Amino acid sequence: MAAELHVELVAADRSVWSGEATLVVARTTSGDIGVMPGHQPLLGVLESGPITIRTSDGGTVVAAVHGGFISFADNKLSLLAEIAELADEIDIARAERALERAKADTDAAAERRAEVRLVAAAGSR
Amino acid sequence: MGAQLRVYKRRIKSVTATKKITKAMEMIAASRIVKAQRQVAASTPYASELTRAVKAVATGSTTKHPLTTEVDSPARAAVLLITSDRGLAGGYNSNAIKASERLIERLKAEGKEVDTYIVGRKGVAYYAFRERKVTKSWTGFTDSPTYGNAKAVAEPLIEAVTQETAEGGVDELHIVFTEFVSMMTQTPIDDRLLPLSLADTAEEAEGKQEILPLFDFEPSAEDVLDALLPRYVESRIYNALLQSAASKHAATRRAMKSATDNAEELIKSLTRLANAARQAEITQEISEIVGGASALADATAGSD
Numbered sequence: 001m002a003a004e005l006h007v008e009l010v011a012a013d014r015s016v017w018s019g020e021a022t023l024v025v026a027r028t029t030s031g032d033i034g035v036m037p038g039h040q041p042l043l044g045v046l047e048s049g050p051i052t053i054r055t056s057d058g059g060t061v062v063a064a065v066h067g068g069f070i071s072f073a074d075n076k077l078s079l080l081a082e083i084a085e086l087a088d089e090i091d092i093a094r095a096e097r098a099l100e101r102a103k104a105d106t107d108a109a110a111e112r113r114a115e116v117r118l119v120a121a122a123g124s125r
Numbered sequence: 126m127g128a129q130l131r132v133y134k135r136r137i138k139s140v141t142a143t144k145k146i147t148k149a150m151e152m153i154a155a156s157r158i159v160k161a162q163r164q165v166a167a168s169t170p171y172a173s174e175l176t177r178a179v180k181a182v183a184t185g186s187t188t189k190h191p192l193t194t195e196v197d198s199p200a201r202a203a204v205l206l207i208t209s210d211r212g213l214a215g216g217y218n219s220n221a222i223k224a225s226e227r228l229i230e231r232l233k234a235e236g237k238e239v240d241t242y243i244v245g246r247k248g249v250a251y252y253a254f255r256e257r258k259v260t261k262s263w264t265g266f267t268d269s270p271t272y273g274n275a276k277a278v279a280e281p282l283i284e285a286v287t288q289e290t291a292e293g294g295v296d297e298l299h300i301v302f303t304e305f306v307s308m309m310t311q312t313p314i315d316d317r318l319l320p321l322s323l324a325d326t327a328e329e330a331e332g333k334q335e336i337l338p339l340f341d342f343e344p345s346a347e348d349v350l351d352a353l354l355p356r357y358v359e360s361r362i363y364n365a366l367l368q369s370a371a372s373k374h375a376a377t378r379r380a381m382k383s384a385t386d387n388a389e390e391l392i393k394s395l396t397r398l399a400n401a402a403r404q405a406e407i408t409q410e411i412s413e414i415v416g417g418a419s420a421l422a423d424a425t426a427g428s429d
Binding site for chain 1: 167171174175177178181182214271272276339340341342343344348349352353357359360363372
């Protein structure tokens with residue numbers, strides 16, 4: 001059996017996803033980072049961006065997170081985010097509308113959030 | 126129907142109506158406790174992971190941060206008091222307010238100025254009635270708080286903590302809320318959020334026999350701590366808001382349950398009194414009839 005790490009993706013008000021994975025790619029403030037089993041203990045600040053989790057059964061889970069932390073120790077990876085959504089939970093039409101609105105209001109933060117959602121949703125298909 | 130009996134009947138009717146209302150409120154509160162408890166449980170993984178991360182940075186690095194270091198002579202402290210918007214919850218609000226009064230007294234005895242921040246209309250009303258100064262207050266979400274509410278509450282607090290004391294900032298941040306121990310027990314507690322007391326965290330770690338690994342910080346320990354601590358405060362406040370909401374519903378349920386029980390008791394004794402009044406009325410009617418009949422019989426016997 002290939003080496004695995006346990007992943008917990010938690011938002012402030014709920015647990016979004018948890019399970020075994022072989023690779024997790026997340027975006028930190030200093031760039032994308034990939035974590036595989038046996039990585040050195042790590043604590044990083046996440047940027048708004050998509051997170052890709054390659055599960056141990058070969059599947060891929062994509063989620064959009066907005067701010068938060070990544071922490072890895074003892075083969076356990078925790079992704080803490082204030083807001084986290086799995087790609088299949090994202091309502092594309094709504095995200096597109098939000099993007100339009102954010103562009104119209106020149107709200108950079110909202111625009112970024114909507115973009116991240118769309119990227120995550122597109123990445124899982 | 127006699128006047129006495131009518132009065133009893135009317136009172137029974139009104140108490141029955143009150144009982145129906147309190148019973149409904151009890152049931153609503155009971156269903157809300159379950160919901161609030163579920164929310165507390167759902168927020169726990171985030172809070173515990175965050176606490177673990179804070180612990181890891183605080184113990185794993187030698188970084189000094191304004192939010193973790195204790196000032197030699199703290200001059201001002203902020204107290205966040207969490208009450209509810211609505212009453213009918215027994216001693217819930219007054220207990221929380223009393224706990225905050227004790228804390229404020231203690232802080233003042235230690236020579237600190239106290240800034241008060243209040244959540245919930247009941248606490249605000251208490252301070253407004255006594256014309257005391259409130260630095261900032263929030264109302265309208267205490268029944269089912271969201272993370273957004275917690276963020277809104279945390280923002281000015283974090284700002285106050287990061288500010289220099291001379292410019293109106295605070296050195297310490299305390300929170301008073303009602304801890305949800307069980308359905309029957311809710312205790313108001315005061316807790317110091319900032320500066321982080323490392324003694325506590327070390328003790329907890331010891332209890333769990335957990336040795337924290339040496340973390341690699343990305344981008345750097347300072348930056349991680351900078352980003353981590355506001356989130357930590359937010360999540361602690363969120364947890365306090367949720368627990369307070371659950372406690373409030375539990376207190377409401379208990380208060381309404383005893384109100385329903387009292388109404389039942391009242392109906393019982395009123396029914397007894399009404400029965401006695403009815404019986405007295407009947408007895409009186411019968412004796413009147415019998416008396417009338419015998420007087421009539423005496424009269425006819427006399428005329429014969």
